[in-house]
Amino acid sequence: MNPTATRFAPSPTGHLHLGNVRTAFFNWLLARRNGGRFVLRSEDTDAERSRDDYLEALMEDLAWLGLDWDEGPDCGGDHAPYRQVQRGDVYAAYFDKLSTERHAYPCFCSPRQLAVSRKVQLSAGRPPRYAGTCRDLAESEVASRLASGETATLRFRVERGREIRFDDLVRGPQSFASDDIGDFVIRRADGSAAFFFSNALDDSLMEISDVLRGEDHITNTPRQIMLLQCLGLRAPRYGHLSLLVGDDGAPLSKRHGASSLRELREQGFLPAAILNHLLRLGHALIEEHWYEPDAMAQAFEIGRLGRAPARFDLDQLDHWQREAIHHAGADTLAVWGGLDDLAVVPSAQRAAFLEAVRPNLSRPGDLADWAERVFGALPEPEDDASTAINAAGADFFAAAADAFATGAHSLKELARAVSERTGARGKSLYMPLRAALTGRLSGPELGPLLELMPAPAIEARLRRHAGPGDE
Ligand code: GLU
Numbered sequence: 365m366n367p368t369a370t371r372f373a374p375s376p377t378g379h380l381h382l383g384n385v386r387t388a389f390f391n392w393l394l395a396r397r398n399g400g401r402f403v404l405r406s407e408d409t410d411a412e413r414s415r416d417d418y419l420e421a422l423m424e425d426l427a428w429l430g431l432d433w434d435e436g437p438d439c440g441g442d443h444a445p446y447r448q449v450q451r452g453d454v455y456a457a458y459f460d461k462l463s464t465e466r467h468a469y470p471c472f473c474s475p476r477q478l479a480v481s482r483k484v485q486l487s488a489g490r491p492p493r494y495a496g497t498c499r500d501l502a503e504s505e506v507a508s509r510l511a512s513g514e515t516a517t518l519r520f521r522v523e524r525g526r527e528i529r530f531d532d533l534v535r536g537p538q539s540f541a542s543d544d545i546g547d548f549v550i551r552r553a554d555g556s557a558a559f560f561f562s563n564a565l566d567d568s569l570m571e572i573s574d575v576l577r578g579e580d581h582i583t584n585t586p587r588q589i590m591l592l593q594c595l596g597l598r599a600p601r602y603g604h605l606s607l608l609v610g611d612d613g614a615p616l617s618k619r620h621g622a623s624s625l626r627e628l629r630e631q632g633f634l635p636a637a638i639l640n641h642l643l644r645l646g647h648a649l650i651e652e653h654w655y656e657p658d659a660m661a662q663a664f665e666i667g668r669l670g671r672a673p674a675r676f677d678l679d680q681l682d683h684w685q686r687e688a689i690h691h692a693g694a695d696t697l698a699v700w701g702g703l704d705d706l707a708v709v710p711s712a713q714r715a716a717f718l719e720a721v722r723p724n725l726s727r728p729g730d731l732a733d734w735a736e737r738v739f740g741a742l743p744e745p746e747d748d749a750s751t752a753i754n755a756a757g758a759d760f761f762a763a764a765a766d767a768f769a770t771g772a773h774s775l776k777e778l779a780r781a782v783s784e785r786t787g788a789r790g791k792s793l794y795m796p797l798r799a800a801l802t803g804r805l806s807g808p809e810l811g812p813l814l815e816l817m818p819a820p821a822i823e824a825r826l827r828r829h830a831g832p833g834d835e
């Protein structure tokens with residue numbers, strides 16, 4: 365039996381798009397679920413667009429998210445090298461084989477000629493494909509043109525009149541007619557390997573069993589299957605994942621709030637939150653609840669991948685962010701929120717403060733905000749808080765400040781004393797207190813906050829609204 369091996373094969377031409385992150389994640393889940401290998405391969409044969417710093421950044425991003433790989437550019441492995449730019453010698457041998465067996469031929473058509481041919485076909489209402497200009501050139505002509513220094517690409521000769529079938533892991537049985545597929549370039553004029561070739565060859569040589577990739581690749585698959593068949597190599601099983609779209613159904617882009625993993629990371633989302641959202645994008649869970657990342661592989665089922673476009677939704681992500689914060693260890697949360705750098709929080713109270721505000725955190729900056737509200741200088745009350753303070757009136761706060769000054773230090777004692785003196789109850793008792801003490805109408809439970817706040821600050825915050833007093 366062929367053990368599971370999956371891969372993520374990004375082209376390092378930019379920061380990781382969330383669609384690619386989901387692809388990486390699903391391949392990782394499949395490998396981990398089956399105890400197999402997960403390979404990271406850099407598809408960097410396009411020298412103009414690929415950059416080393418993007419490769420570094422994407423490895424860093426994947427590691428941050430918690431997706432680890434067993435073989436890859438940094439750690440090596442049995443099928444090294446894992447950067448396609450370093451695999452030129454491997455490719456050369458297979459180009460020779462295809463050329464010798466007449467499965468591939470040099471093509472001298474210039475980009476201009478090809479563009480004209482495309483235009484002509486399109487205006488005749490036909491799908492554009494290579495017209496076959498160089499498919500049957502005489503060997504002598506090929507030899508003399510090459511000898512005279514003309515540059516050529518290498519094209520794969522697609523066999524005519526064939527049907528190519530495969531069983532897509534997500535979309536079921538697929539069938540393509542080879543007559544609809546033009547001969548395609550497998551080596552560029554500069555000698556570098558083209559995507560169709562290096563991608564399929566490496567999957568086979570790296571013994572990849574299953575390829576999950578974006579549905580935009582589905583029409584590439586019959587080409588790659590034909591290529592591997594000609595080389596006598598085994599093709600992986602392919603599964604094409606539905607497109608990732610924004611909440612309005614359009615392809616995911618920056619205007620949906622974020623489109624790359626970097627952006628989400630910079631906005632302060634936790635890895636576990638992102639993974640919980642991605643796990644549900646185009647994948648229907650059997651049991652719907654929060655998943656710890658190390659339990660996700662067991663919940664992943666190829667048979668539950670869907671064909672409908674998957675919607676990335678920041679509100680959903682926010683929901684999982686709150687769950688992630690709820691489930692995070694105190695150390696993780698402290699690092700995330702930069703607790704140690706918040707000088708205003710006394711060290712003895714750090715742990716209690718973190719737990720008191722945990723339910724109200726959503727972004728790392730929220731921790732600093734609450735630290736300032738509890739231990740530092742209180743910002744001006746927000747508008748609705750101000751309204752509540754004014755509605756309660758000066759007598760209310762005079763009563764509160766006096767009660768606190770005479771020992772009513774817990775929220776219970778304070779509330780009881782104020783209620784007795786002013787008759788306020790329920791919301792009109794607690795809201796003004798919260799507004800005056802925190803500057804907001806919503807937030808963490810007031811009782812624990814009161815225990816953390818320095819007593820002089822509490823009294824001053826209450827007194828501030830108690831009017832001029834009767835001197
Ligand atoms: N380098 C290709 C891409 O980034 C890989 C496609 C595939 O997964 O086969 O789209």
